[in-house]
Amino acid sequence: MPETFSPTERTRVVREPHRGSFDREAIYKILDEGFVCHVGFTMDGQPYVIPTMFARVGDAIYFHGSAASRMLRGLSGGLAVCVTVTLIDGLVLARSVFNHSMNYRSVVALGKATLVGEAEEKLAALRAFTEKILPGRWDEARQPNEKELKATSILRLALSEVSAKMRTGDVQDDEEDYALPVWAGVLPIRLAASEPIRDGRCDAGLAVPAAVTNFDQRLGAR
Amino acid sequence: MPETFSPTERTRVVREPHRGSFDREAIYKILDEGFVCHVGFTMDGQPYVIPTMFARVGDAIYFHGSAASRMLRGLSGGLAVCVTVTLIDGLVLARSVFNHSMNYRSVVALGKATLVGEAEEKLAALRAFTEKILPGRWDEARQPNEKELKATSILRLALSEVSAKMRTGDVQDDEEDYALPVWAGVLPIRLAASEPIRDGRCDAGLAVPAAVTNFDQRLGAR
Secondary structure (H helix, E strand, O other): OOOEOOOOOOOOOOOOHHHEEOEHHHHHHHHHHOOEEEEEEEEOOEEEEEEEEEEEEOOEEEEEOHHHHHHHOOOOOOEEEEEEEEEEEEEEEOOEHHHOEEEEEEEEEEEEEEEOOOHHHHHHHHHHHHHHHOOOHHHHOEOOOHHHHHHOOEEEEEOOEEEEEEEOOOOOOOHHHOOOOOOOEEEEEEEEEOOOEEOOOOOOOOOOOHHHHOHHHHHHHO | OOOEOOOOOOOOOOOOHHHEEOEHHHHHHHHHHOOEEEEEEEEOOEEEEEEEEEEEEOOEEEEEOHHHHHHHOOOOOOEEEEEEEEEEEEEEEOOEHHHOEEEEEEEEEEEEEEEOOOHHHHHHHHHHHHHHHOOOHHHHOEOOOHHHHHHOOEEEEEOOEEEEEEEOOOOOOOHHHOOOOOOOEEEEEEEEEOOOEEOOOOOOOOOOOHHHHOHHHHHHHO
């Protein structure tokens, strides 16, 4: 597979192009770190943006299709969607209001989403959702039965028209502002876990999974 | 103002309606806690979802219009958008894969966005962006000059067709699964800050703003 995706007229990064990237590994990394994607679709001229769980498997994104699946039934060619994943990395506190910003990484993927029909592909997607939430969980928890598989609607978007955009690094102030007596810097922010809350009906003898305890290291390491 | 927004055919919560809310205070609270919104709009039949900074002022959302503003010029009636804000609160680790979930709070706002033209309203929106990033920052940092104000394109969406959706609380497993020897519970997650990184050209004598040091308490308190 080529190391980069090809830009198109629709994914070309117009504003601040130096922040754009089509690098496959960079795009995979952002997708794999995000817990939630925002799915955009249009109905009767109105765009909708719905947050939902997702996972990447190879060169496709799978996402829960609750909101969009009603629209998809009967649409054999698929539904035009945009799937966006955004990670917030820091608040950029400049000397001037105008240069305040955020450090972030985001991926925007365009294309046609289709309903996953085959049980095997559905199962692989569910496995990827579960392993994203908590590595190792697929083997710990009870796996889906046939009824549950049927009740789950999963959509697939092939990654082909896709781009990343990010801001990293320091404050960028106008030269004449550096003399101002204003504290400036970056406040790094990230998703962090606090103490796990054991379910009220969970036997106290059952050990907390290591992946729960190591949540912060896991995110930090990616 | 009424305490709740009125549901419409487009904002009615169809799936798991018990998770929906039209409560004004609940909706405001989610919007005020989020740092980034996802803006959806349609161009040539393709939906786009772009992450951007935003703030609520009264009954309107203001957001940076870099991506959409090109489309808006000349569109006097405004551009159909969906603005979605999502907060992740926890991973819900059930005994069965099927009942894995996330605790989250989200707001979906529909309507027509318009470009903010008046300098005074633009200034109020920029102030709200800045105060959201860091309370007190508007008075600490150099405020925008006329050239910067002109260079900033800000969009406004009145909050009228809007709903919240959230999942809170415990694991919900099927009755027969409670006997399984699988650890179950909720892992709370939230945005947290690490040590601020002073800008390389920032005088070491300038004190770190209290709002930077107190970031975690601030988010926790909201």
